[in-house]
Each structure stands twice: as C-alpha cells, then as structure tokens.
Amino acid sequence: MKKILVAGGAGFIGSHTLLALQAAGYAPVTYDNFSNGHRDSVLVGDVVEGDVRDRARLTATMKEHNIDAVVHFAALIEAGESVKDPQAFYNVNTGGSLALLQAMQDAGVARIVFSSTAAVYGQPADNAPLKESLLKLPINPYGHSKWMVECMLRDTAHAHGLQAIALRYFNAAGADPEGRLGERHDPETHLIPLVLQAASGARDNIKMFGTDYDTPDGTCIRDYIHVHDLAAAHVKALDKLFEMPDSAGSSKSGFYDAFNLGTGSGFSVREVVQAAKNVTGIDFNVIEEERRPGDPAYLVADATRAKSTFDWTPAYPNLEDMIEHAWQFANK
Ligand SMILES: NC(=O)c1ccc[n+]([C@@H]2O[C@H](COP(=O)([O-])OP(=O)(O)OC[C@H]3O[C@@H](n4cnc5c(N)ncnc54)[C@H](O)[C@@H]3O)[C@@H](O)[C@H]2O)c1
Known part of the structure; x- marks a missing residue:
C-alpha cells in the first residue's frame, strides 16, 4: 500500500481527501500543526503534529513512515489577510513549501500534488473561462505565495527529477455527501x-x-467545485504520478504540470x-x-x-x- 504524507490533512479539503485516498487504497499520514485545522477532522490514517516549515521533522516523518508521495494542502488561505500580513503568507506558504521540497529530497521522495489556486491568475481581462496557459499576474500576496511555489516545483522538477502536479482550485464548496465532514473555517470567509x-x-x-x-x-x-470532487481529483493526480517511473535521486528531468479544478x-x-x-x-x-x-x-x-x-x-x-x-x- 502506497503511503501518502498529507500536509494540512486536518483542514477542510485535506480531511475530505484523506477519506478519498483511503477509499482508493492509499494509506494517508496527516502532517499538520492544527493552526487552522481540526484534529477530529482526521478520520483515517496516522497523525503527526508538526509545522510545514520544519524541514528536519518532515524528513524524519517521511523516513519513519516510508512515505511514497506527498499531497500538500498546508497553507494560510485568506487572501484579504495576506494583504495585511504578507510576510506571514510568504513564510508559511512559500517558505513552508520550500522546506517540504527540501525534506522530500532529503528523504528520497519525488512525487507531490500541490494545492494551488485560481488566485495565481489575478484579475482576468474579460469574462471568459480561464485556461492554465494564461499569464500569471496575482493581485495579492496569497496568489504570489502560491505562484512562487509552482515556480519552485517547475524548477525542482527540471533540476532534481521531482514529479509534481499543481491543482489550481477555484471555489471549494460543499461537504462530505455522507455527512462525516464539512467546512469549519474560523473565521469563515467563504x-x-x-x-x-x-x-x-x-x-x-x-x-x-x-x-x-x-x-x-x-x-x-x-466557479464552485464540490470538495468531494476536489478530493477525487487528488487521487487521480496521484495515480498519474505513480504511472510514471520513480525519478527520486536520478539525474533525469522530472515532471511538472498544473491543472484547473472547477x-x-x-x-x-x-x-x-x-x-x-x-x-x-x-x-x-x-x-x-x-x-x-x-x-x-x-x-x-x-x-x-x-x-x-x-x-x-x-x-x-x-x-x-x-x-x-x-x-x-x-x-x-
Ligand atoms: N478553500 C478554497 O476554496 C481553496 C481554493 C483554492 C486553493 N485552496 C488551497 O487549498 C489548501 C487547503 O485549503 P482549505 O480550505 O482546506 O484550508 P484549511 O485552512 O482548512 O486547511 C489548511 C490546513 O493547513 C494547516 N496548516 C496551516 N499552516 C500550517 C503550518 N505552518 N504547518 C502545518 N500545517 C499548517 C492548517 O492547520 C489546516 O489544517 C490551501 O493550500 C489553500 O490555499 C483552497
């Protein structure tokens, strides 16, 4: 059974994805500092309390749990807050993702699915559906903090064989159709x-x-997308990465692509x-x-x-x- 480190697994989308991963035959291991998530939202798998900026703890966790891939949700998410306190967002979202990528390299883990966002596109010029190829012109630090991570994924794939998929969600909504979980942001802004x-x-x-x-x-x-469907897309993205030969530790170029989810x-x-x-x-x-x-x-x-x-x-x-x-x- 493939073991998946789910950074931010105690949050809204992460906790739903844990259930989808387990149903698909993966073994999720939640890694979260519970700053905004809820311990009782983690309904399946092991739990490790830790900060995504803690490279050493991440490396040790990945080695101890024999992790095969990472799904990375851990972030600060409130775009308005990012304007008031940009350094907090660059620290957790961008700095945390860098520490996670470094830890993956330390632990020999090469596959990652990353939570990106429609905020990377900024203010679209017209009322037309957005394609992935559009210029990335974020209008707030939150969008910038996420776009910088996508750039790191792309460059690390090229240099070190990382295999990465960024999923750019639009507006996550809904709750587990079976009623087990739902949205519990505090403060709520959605x-x-x-x-x-x-x-x-x-x-x-x-x-x-x-x-x-x-x-x-x-x-x-x-564009509202049901959290159940977001969770399912993460499983599909992981399946895709596991279809590729593992490039951990190899000098071959890896893989990076980004997909809109709406x-x-x-x-x-x-x-x-x-x-x-x-x-x-x-x-x-x-x-x-x-x-x-x-x-x-x-x-x-x-x-x-x-x-x-x-x-x-x-x-x-x-x-x-x-x-x-x-x-x-x-x-x-
Ligand atoms: N909710 C949406 O509509 C939406 C849209 C686009 C993108 N996203 C992205 O999806 C991801 C998940 O969003 P969500 O709505 O589930 O948010 P959430 O706040 O419910 O979940 C984020 C999780 O990350 C954890 N976390 C935060 N900082 C951490 C740190 N330093 N170390 C370890 N864990 C930390 C929190 O405790 C929480 O459990 C985020 O990366 C967000 O940017 C969300």
Missing part, C-alpha cells in the same frame, strides 16, 4: 457557509458586495443566495453593499485539461447539491 449562517440565524444577514458588475445580474460570478460553470452571488433560500426553505436578510477592492467580476475555470488528463468528471456539479451537503453538515 460565501456558501456564510449564506448558510444567515439561514440558520447564526448571523443576522448576508452582505452582497457589488451589484453593478458587468455580469447578467450585476453580482460576481464564481466545474466550468459559474454562479453569481445572487444565484448562490437564491439557491440557499430554495434548499433551506428559509428567507433570510440580504444587504447590498459597495464593491470590495480586488474582486474580479468573473472567475470560472476552463477545466477541460484536468477532465481529459485525469479522466475526472465532477460528480456534484450542481450548486444545490453543494449547498444541500453543506446545510446537512451545518445542522449536525
């Missing part, structure tokens, strides 16, 4: 859980920032709010506010490369399913 907090009465209202964008109903459009369909903020009212049957208070700086009107993935390369099709592309699963979890 639209669907916030809308559901308004539905449950945990907050008084939901604010819509900007109603005059160049979109059909004036609100921003995003459904390819966009939903506006108004549509999300309406879908949440339909799913919950609750009519909550919505307040229209001015635009926030740095919010692009339209961010939708062209995910055709991921679909064809990994033979991956989202099982839950419907917004109502994502909201339904998140609502079930919120009510548990």
